[in-house]
Amino acid sequence: MDVQSIAMTVNGREYEFSVGTRFGQVPPEETLVETLRRRLELTGAKQSCSEGACGCCTVILNGDAVPSCMMLTVDADGADILTIEGLEDPATGQLDPIQQAFIDAAAFQCGYCTPGIIMALKALLNKNPAPTEKEVDEALSGNYCRCVSHYHVFDAVRDLIGAGKEGE
Amino acid sequence: MSNYNVEYTDLQYIGKYMPRKDARDIVTGKCIFLDDFSVPGQLYGRSLRSPHAHARILSINTDKAKALKGVRAVLTDSDLPENWLLGWPPSKRPLDSHLRFVGDCVAYVAADTVEIADEALDLIEVEYEVLPAVFDGIAAARPDAEQLYPGQFAGNEIPGGFPPFQRQGLYWHLQRGDTEAGFAESEYIIEEFMEYNKMPTPLAAEPPQVIIRWDGGLDFHCWATSQGSGVFRQLGSFIIPGSNLVVETFNVGGSFGNKHAMTAQFICGAALSMATKRPVKVAMTKTEQLSAYEMRLGSQMKMKIGVGKDGYLKAVKGFWTVDAGAIGNTTQGQIGVGLGEAQIIGGKCVNWDIDTALMATNRIPAGIARGYGGMELNACLSLLYCRAMEAANIDPVEFYKKNYISAGDRFVWRDGLLWKACDVNYVPAIQAAADKFGWKDAWKGWGKPSWVSPDGKRARGAGCAILGNADLGEDNNECIVRISPDIVGDSCHVVLHMDVAECGQGQRSSLCKMVAEILNVPYENVSTTSPGQGNHNPFALGLCGSRGTITYGRPVCMACEDLRDQLFKLAEPKLEVPPDTMELVNFGVRSKHMPERFVAWKHLIPEMLSLVGYGKHVETFGIPACLVFFLEAEVDLETGQTQILRVLSGSDVGKVIDPKSLESQFHGGIGAATMDSALFEETILDKQTGRNLAFNLIEYKWRPFNMFPKFDTSILETPIPSFQFKAMGVGEITGAGSAPAVMQAIYNATGVHVTEYPATPKVILKALGKI
Numbered sequence: 039m040d041v042q043s044i045a046m047t048v049n050g051r052e053y054e055f056s057v058g059t060r061f062g063q064v065p066p067e068e069t070l071v072e073t074l075r076r077r078l079e080l081t082g083a084k085q086s087c088s089e090g091a092c093g094c095c096t097v098i099l100n101g102d103a104v105p106s107c108m109m110l111t112v113d114a115d116g117a118d119i120l121t122i123e124g125l126e127d128p129a130t131g132q133l134d135p136i137q138q139a140f141i142d143a144a145a146f147q148c149g150y151c152t153p154g155i156i157m158a159l160k161a162l163l164n165k166n167p168a169p170t171e172k173e174v175d176e177a178l179s180g181n182y183c184r185c186v187s188h189y190h191v192f193d194a195v196r197d198l199i200g201a202g203k204e205g206e
Numbered sequence: 207m208s209n210y211n212v213e214y215t216d217l218q219y220i221g222k223y224m225p226r227k228d229a230r231d232i233v234t235g236k237c238i239f240l241d242d243f244s245v246p247g248q249l250y251g252r253s254l255r256s257p258h259a260h261a262r263i264l265s266i267n268t269d270k271a272k273a274l275k276g277v278r279a280v281l282t283d284s285d286l287p288e289n290w291l292l293g294w295p296p297s298k299r300p301l302d303s304h305l306r307f308v309g310d311c312v313a314y315v316a317a318d319t320v321e322i323a324d325e326a327l328d329l330i331e332v333e334y335e336v337l338p339a340v341f342d343g344i345a346a347a348r349p350d351a352e353q354l355y356p357g358q359f360a361g362n363e364i365p366g367g368f369p370p371f372q373r374q375g376l377y378w379h380l381q382r383g384d385t386e387a388g389f390a391e392s393e394y395i396i397e398e399f400m401e402y403n404k405m406p407t408p409l410a411a412e413p414p415q416v417i418i419r420w421d422g423g424l425d426f427h428c429w430a431t432s433q434g435s436g437v438f439r440q441l442g443s444f445i446i447p448g449s450n451l452v453v454e455t456f457n458v459g460g461s462f463g464n465k466h467a468m469t470a471q472f473i474c475g476a477a478l479s480m481a482t483k484r485p486v487k488v489a490m491t492k493t494e495q496l497s498a499y500e501m502r503l504g505s506q507m508k509m510k511i512g513v514g515k516d517g518y519l520k521a522v523k524g525f526w527t528v529d530a531g532a533i534g535n536t537t538q539g540q541i542g543v544g545l546g547e548a549q550i551i552g553g554k555c556v557n558w559d560i561d562t563a564l565m566a567t568n569r570i571p572a573g574i575a576r577g578y579g580g581m582e583l584n585a586c587l588s589l590l591y592c593r594a595m596e597a598a599n600i601d602p603v604e605f606y607k608k609n610y611i612s613a614g615d616r617f618v619w620r621d622g623l624l625w626k627a628c629d630v631n632y633v634p635a636i637q638a639a640a641d642k643f644g645w646k647d648a649w650k651g652w653g654k655p656s657w658v659s660p661d662g663k664r665a666r667g668a669g670c671a672i673l674g675n676a677d678l679g680e681d682n683n684e685c686i687v688r689i690s691p692d693i694v695g696d697s698c699h700v701v702l703h704m705d706v707a708e709c710g711q712g713q714r715s716s717l718c719k720m721v722a723e724i725l726n727v728p729y730e731n732v733s734t735t736s737p738g739q740g741n742h743n744p745f746a747l748g749l750c751g752s753r754g755t756i757t758y759g760r761p762v763c764m765a766c767e768d769l770r771d772q773l774f775k776l777a778e779p780k781l782e783v784p785p786d787t788m789e790l791v792n793f794g795v796r797s798k799h800m801p802e803r804f805v806a807w808k809h810l811i812p813e814m815l816s817l818v819g820y821g822k823h824v825e826t827f828g829i830p831a832c833l834v835f836f837l838e839a840e841v842d843l844e845t846g847q848t849q850i851l852r853v854l855s856g857s858d859v860g861k862v863i864d865p866k867s868l869e870s871q872f873h874g875g876i877g878a879a880t881m882d883s884a885l886f887e888e889t890i891l892d893k894q895t896g897r898n899l900a901f902n903l904i905e906y907k908w909r910p911f912n913m914f915p916k917f918d919t920s921i922l923e924t925p926i927p928s929f930q931f932k933a934m935g936v937g938e939i940t941g942a943g944s945a946p947a948v949m950q951a952i953y954n955a956t957g958v959h960v961t962e963y964p965a966t967p968k969v970i971l972k973a974l975g976k977i
Contacts (some may be wrong), residue, residue, distance in 0.1 A: 082235020
C-alpha cells in the first residue's frame with residue numbers, strides 16, 4: 039500500500055503524519071486547526087467560524103499569521119508552525135513580552151479570541167518591531183473580539199513598543 | 207450580620223488593578239473552554255434543521271441515516287416524551303412535526319464523529335408541506351395572520367407574565383397614575399411609531415455548546431458554555447419536568463447574557479444521551495449560531511409622550527409589541543425589565559400606561575441578551591423621548607438630569623411591585639460625563655450639525671442617551687468561605703465555595719480580592735472553586751444583569767465577616783482582650799493595642815480541619831444604576847456612510863473594585879449588538895424563504911480592530927448603600943443606550959430624522975431623499 043506522509047514542525051517539535059482515510063490517519067480534508075487541536079491537543083487556537091473570518095484559530099506558519107481553519111493539514115507539509123503554546127519559554131516558563139504586556143494591560147475579557155490576537159501581533163512584531171498604530175490596526179483587522187478587548191490590546195501594544203524603544 | 211461594625215478603608219486590593227487569576231492561562235492558551243474538553247465515551251450530536259420558515263412534516267424516513275456506520279441514534283418527534291416542551295409557557299416540542307422557523311429542529315443524530323453525524327443528517331428524507339409565514343409582531347396580530355400555535359396562543363399572542371419573576375401576580379401592563387391628567391399638564395405632546403426589529407445577535411466568539419450525560423432516571427450531568435449554571439438548571443428543569451441537573455461550566459468564550467440556559471442544546475443532548483447511554487456533545491457551528499440561536503427580541507411601539515413647560519416628563523401612554531420569534535423564551539421577563547427601565551429614565555413621571563403584547567412569529571427565537579429587554583425597548587422609546595425633547599426644544603442632557611430617577615422616586619419593577627429608589631443622585635455623574643465629552647460645544651441644537659466640511663459633503667453630529675436598570679440586587683445567592691490551614695507552616699489558604707462563572711468580567715478574581723481584603727490575606731492565597739452547581743457549590747443563579755458585584759459580593763463579604771467574628775471569639779481566651787479590639791493580620795488574630803498578643807489561625811482551628819463562614823444575599827430591587835452614553839458621528843452626505851468618531855461612557859459606580867475590569871465593561875458596551883445595531887448589525891431576512899442571509903461572520907457585519915473610535919470614560923465613585931464595599935455593577939447597561947445615541951447623532955448631523963435601524967448608507971440616503 040502506498041502510504042503518503044507529511045511532516046511539520048510545531049513549536050520546535052517535529053511531527054510526521056500518515057495521510058489517508060483509515061482510522062488514525064490524517065484525511066486530505068482535515069484542516070490544520072483540527073490537527074493541532076485534536077491530534078496534538080494544542081487547544082489554544084480556537085475553531086470558531088471555520089471560514090477564516092474571525093482569527094480565533096490564528097497560528098504563525100513560516101513566519102506569517104494564518105487562520106489555521108483555512109489551511110488543509112496536507113498543505114502544511116514541511117511547514118514551521120508556532121502556536122500560542124509555543125510562545126512561553128519551555129525551560130524557564132518566562133512569558134513572551136506580548137503575553138506579559140497582555141496581562142499587564144488586562145488586554146482580554148473572555149479570552150477566547152486572545153490567543154489568535156496574540157499570534158497575529160507576534161507575526162507583525164517579528165517583521166516590524168515598531169509598527170504604527172495603523173499597521174497594528176490592519177494586522178489585527180481579521181481578529182474578531184466581541185467583548186471589546188481592543189482598547190486594552192492597543193494599550194498593551196503601546197506598552198510593548200514603548201518598552202522596546204526605551205531599551206534601545 | 208457581623209457583630210463588629212467595620213468600615214473598610216485603607217484598602218489593599220479593592221480599587222487597584224490585580225491581574226486576573228486566569229490571566230496567565232488565557233495568554234498561554236492553557237485556559238480550558240468547553241470545546242477543549244471531552245468526556246470519555248463521548249458521542250457527537252447534531253440536528254437536522256427545517257429549511258422552511260413554517261411547515262408541517264408530511265413524512266420522514268430515517269432508515270438510511272440509521273444504517274450509516276458510526277451512527278448511534280436518530281431521533282424524531284415521536285421519540286421524545288410528550289411533556290418535554292420548550293418556551294414559556296411550555297409550548298413547543300423540541301423536535302416537532304410543526305416547524306416554525308428556518309432552523310427549527312426536525313431530527314437529532316448521535317454519531318461517533320461530527321462528520322458522520324452530518325453525513326447522517328443528509329440521509330434523512332423529509333417531505334414538507336410549506337405553510338405561509340409571518341415575520342413581524344404587528345403583522346402576526348392581524349386577524350388573518352397565519353397561526354403558529356393553533357389551539358394554544360390565539361392570535362399568535364403568547365401569554366404575558368413570567369411566574370418565577372412575578373410571584374405575586376403576572377405583570378405585563380404598566381399602569382400608574384393618570385395619563386390623561388398628565389397629558390393635560392403637558393405643554394408638548396408627541397405621538398409616533400418606532401421599531402427596532404432587525405433582531406441583531408450578541409454573537410459570542412465561542413458558539414453555544416453542551417455535553418450531556420444521562421445518569422439514570424431524570425438525572426443529567428451537564429458541561430456547558432453557560433454564564434449561569436443556576437439559570438441552566440432552572441430552565442432545564444422546566445423543559446424536562448422533574449429532571450435534576452448537575453452543571454459544570456468552564457471559562458465561557460463570551461456570552462453577553464446570551465449563553466445561559468441553552469435549552470434547545472440541552473434537550474438535544476439529553477435525548478441523545480438517554481437513547482445511546484453515552485455522553486453526547488452538542489456544539490453549534492457559527493452558521494447555526496447565526497441561523498438558529500437566540501437573537502435580540504424585536505421591538506415595535508407606538509407611544510404618546512407628554513412633556514411639561516418645565517421640562518419634566520408628564521405622561522407616557524402607548525403599546526409595545528414584542529416579537530419573540532418562534533418561541534417565547536422567558537421573553538416575558540424582558541418585557542417586565544423593559545417597562546421598569548422606561549421608568550428609571552423617566553423617574554420623575556408618575557403617569558404611565560404602557561400595554562404590551564408578546565407575539566410569536568416565524569423568525570429565529572429571541573433570547574436573553576445584554577440589556578435584557580431594556581435595550582430593545584429604549585432603542586425605540588429613547589428616540590421618542592427625543593422627539594418630545596425636540597418639540598420642547600430641550601437639551602437632552604438637561605432632560606436626563608431633570609427626569610432621571612433619584613432617591614425616593616417610585617418605579618414598578620419586573621416583579622410588578624412598586625419600589626422606591628435608594629439614596630442615589632446621578633445628576634453629578636451625568637454632568638461630569640457631559641463636561642468631559644465637551645457636550646456644550648458638540649451639541650448645537652436638535653437637527654443641527656456640530657461641524658460641516660468646507661465642501662458640504664460631510665457633517666458631524668453629537669448624540670447622547672441614558673439608561674439604567676434596577677435589578678442589581680436581584681437573585682438569592684449564597685457562598686461558603688473556608689480557611690484551610692496549610693499542612694506545613696502557619697499560613698493558610700482561603701477557598702471561596704461559590705458558583706462564579708468566568709465569561710470575561712473577571713468576577714471570580716474580583717471576589718477573591720474582597721476575601722483578601724476582609725481577611726487581610728494575600729490575594730495569591732485566595733481561590734475559588736470550579737464553577738457549576740448541583741452537587742458541588744452552594745446556590746447562585748448566575749452572573750446576570752451586572753448583579754454579581756452586589757449579589758455575589760455581599761455573601762462573600764458576609765462569609766468573611768462571619769469568619770472574622772468566629773476567629774475573634776476563638777482568640778479571646780488566648781489574647782485576653784475584647785474582640786472589638788482585635789484585628790486580622792498575618793494569618794492570625796492580633797490585639798490592636800498590644801500587638802505582641804498574637805495567635806495564628808492555625809492554632810485556633812482543630813488540626814487538619816477548616817474554619818467555615820457562610821454568607822447570603824436576599825433579593826431586593828431598590829438600587830437603580832445609570833449609564834450615560836455620548837458620541838460624535840460623521841455622516842458622508844454623498845454615500846450615506848456613517849463613522850463614529852468618538853465615544854464617552856459615564857456612570858457613578860459607587861466604588862471601583864478593579865479599574866481595568868471596570869473599564870473593560872465600559873468598552874464592552876459597544877459590542878454584543880448594541881451600538882452597531884444602529885449602523886450595520888442586523889439579521890437580514892429573506893422574506894420569501896424566511897432565512898437569515900447574514901448567516902456567517904462574513905455576511906453578518908461586525909466592527910473590526912481598524913474601525914474602533916476613540917473611547918473615553920467618566921466614572922464617579924459616590925458610595926451607595928449596596929454592600930460592604932459600596933459598589934455596584936454597570937456592564938449590563940454600558941451599551942444599552944448606544945444605539946439611540948447613534949440615531950440622535952445622525953439626525954443632528956443631517957437634520958433629517960432617520961427612523962429605521964440600522965441606519966445603513968441606503969437608509970440614510972433614502973432619508974436624505976437621494977435615492
